[in-house]
Amino acid sequence: MKLVAVTSCPTGIAHTYMAAEALEQAAIAAGHEIHVETQGAAGAEALNPVDIAEADAVIFAADVDVRDKERFAGKPTVSGPVKRGINNAAAMVEEAVAMAEAAPAPKIAASVAPMTAAAPRLGPGAKLRLWLMTGVSYMLPFVAAGGILIALAFVIGGAEVNQKVYGGEFEGVTYEAIANPTDILTQAGIAGVLMYLGATAFGMLVPILAGYIAFGMADRMGIAPGVVGGLVAVAIGAGFLGGLVAGLLAGAVVMALKLIKPGQALQGIMRIVVIPLVGVFVVGFIMLVVVGKPIAAAQDGMTDWLAGLSGANAILLGLLLGAMMGFDLGGPVNKVAYLFGVGALASGDLTIMAAVMAAGMVPPLGMALASVVRPKRFTPGERQAGKAAWLLGASFITEGAIPFAAADPLRVIPSTVIGGAVAGAVSMAFEATLRAPHGGIWVIGLIGNWGGFLVALLAGTAATCIAVLALKSVARSEAAAEADEHVLAI
Structure with a gap:
């Protein structure tokens, strides 16, 4: 059989390429030919139309x-989450082969577009998750670029750099806002330029999130209403929650408008003028007049609650967010915790981002340490993955623990949840802060109370290591037992 595949995940860093490798290996092992397109962070090298x-x-x-x-x-299609591509690649290949044998696809010339589609049906929950993750995927580059630029601005220009650019009072000194952005370099230096560019990128988070949620629902025609709805959400103070609502609303409105089938002569005008015009107006009007105020009130309430957290409550919050970071290792639960940290960072609370990053670094580091401390508990492949996990964990790429979780989820996932929870709680207890939304150990210069942060990181790593080794000792996994038998046989 000749197969083609596409893999993609919200961050486009690890899951995307791990799924591609797993599918390639599974197809080759089964005697089939496969070509995979990875739509990841490095862009996508499109499949050859001839192969398709x-x-x-x-x-x-x-x-x-x-x-x-x-x-x-027109092609038989098997669809599933990227984790299925990693954990059950062989099953996806078998399913694709079975579908192809049951209903052979026509061999169509590469220059001729098929007229019918055979897309798999997704349930409402799966569709909603797909739409939300699409918005998150397009938003993350703005998070990384904007957050790190802002953090560098504080490092170079000091804590008052924001007031120097945008005006305000800092430690008894009042600064006037710089009216003309082209004067920032001369009046606030390179730190001011970094602050302005980073804040501009950060200001696009909610509009991009909303625009590409709508894109996931209604294709390109959803982008304009979604982005405008997101801008309105920012303007009225509805924040990330408003962006989510605006994106879903824009997608739904455009999907409804696309159901209108005018004559052939009006099709072009409908797509270029009517749908964007009506979509932008309807979404903007509803956000401004109907749902904006309640969402803004909810956002303010959540922000006030967050600002009021201290002492034991803050430690409990760190524990919860840390557990979420370690639960699905880069999946939706992990992303909810991460975006909560980003939202807190944008509102000025730097402790939550530190707790989230420490917890996200722990799973790969903990598993890497365990594979060194008790190597016989792991297969040769897992021990090899452990070597890469050191760098992935240090770089805040939680997906580095996936090879271990895929091989032994019932023991590994509880261990990464425990380690993440410990790291998050300890980080909040030490009140460590972080001005960057990503970077891992490489942005340690942007961490406040870095000693406390390192203690949290070490505590979480040790907790994951101890937990997974204890679980593997109490109830040995088949993979580990087979690995030991193989070593003894040699």
Whole structure:
């Protein structure tokens, strides 16, 4: 059989490429030919149209909307989350082969577009998750770029750099806002430029989130209403919650408008003028007049509650967020905790971002340490993955623990949850702060109370290591037992 596949995940860093490798290995092992397109952070190298035309079946292992999906129309299609591509690649290949044998795909010339599609049906929950993760995927580059630029601005220009650019009072000194952005370099230096650019990128988080949630629902025509709805959400103080509502609302409005089928002569005008015009007005009007105030009130209430957390309550919050970071290792639960930290960072609370990053670094570091302390408890492949996990964990790439979780989820996932919870709680107890939304150990210069942060990181790593080794000792996994038998046989 000739197969083609597309893999993608919200961050486009680890899951995307791990799923691609797993599918390639599974297909080759089964005697099939496969070509995989990874729609990841480094961009996508598109599949050759000839390979698509000659393919017997298509596999989508994706947590975000697959771009240019119409290329595969008419082909038997197997679809699932990216984790299925990592953990059950062989099953996806078998399913694709079975579908191809049951309903052979026509071999269509690469220059001829198929007229019918055979896209898999998703349930309401799966669709909602796909739409939200699409918005998150497009938003994350703005988070990383904007957050790190702002953090560098504080490092270079001091704590008052924000007031120097935007005006305000700092330690008894009043600064006037710089009216003309082209004067920032001369009046506030390079730190002021970094602050302005970072704040501009951060200011696009909610509009981009909303725009690409709508894009995931209604394709390109959803972007304009979604972005405008997101801008309105920012303007009225509705924040990330408002962005989510605006994106879903924009997608729903555009999907409804696309159901209108005018004559052929009006189709072009409908797509270029009518749908964007009506979509922007309806979404903007509803956000301004109907749902904006309640959402803004809810956002303010959550912010006030967050600002009031201290002492034991803050430690409990760190414990909860840390557990979420270690639960699905880069999946939706992990992303909810991460975006909560980013939102707190944007509102000026720097302790939550530190707790979230410490907890997110722990799973790969803890598993790497365990594979060194008791190597016989792990397969040769897991021990090899442990070597890479050191760097991945240090770089705040939680997905580095996935190879261990895929092989032994019932023992590894509880261990990473425990380690993440410990790291988050300890970080909050020490009141460590972080001005950057990413970077891992490489942005240690941007961490406040870095000693406390390192203690949290070490405590979480040790907790994960101890927990996983204890669980593997009490109830040995088949993979580890087979590895020991293999070593003894040698």
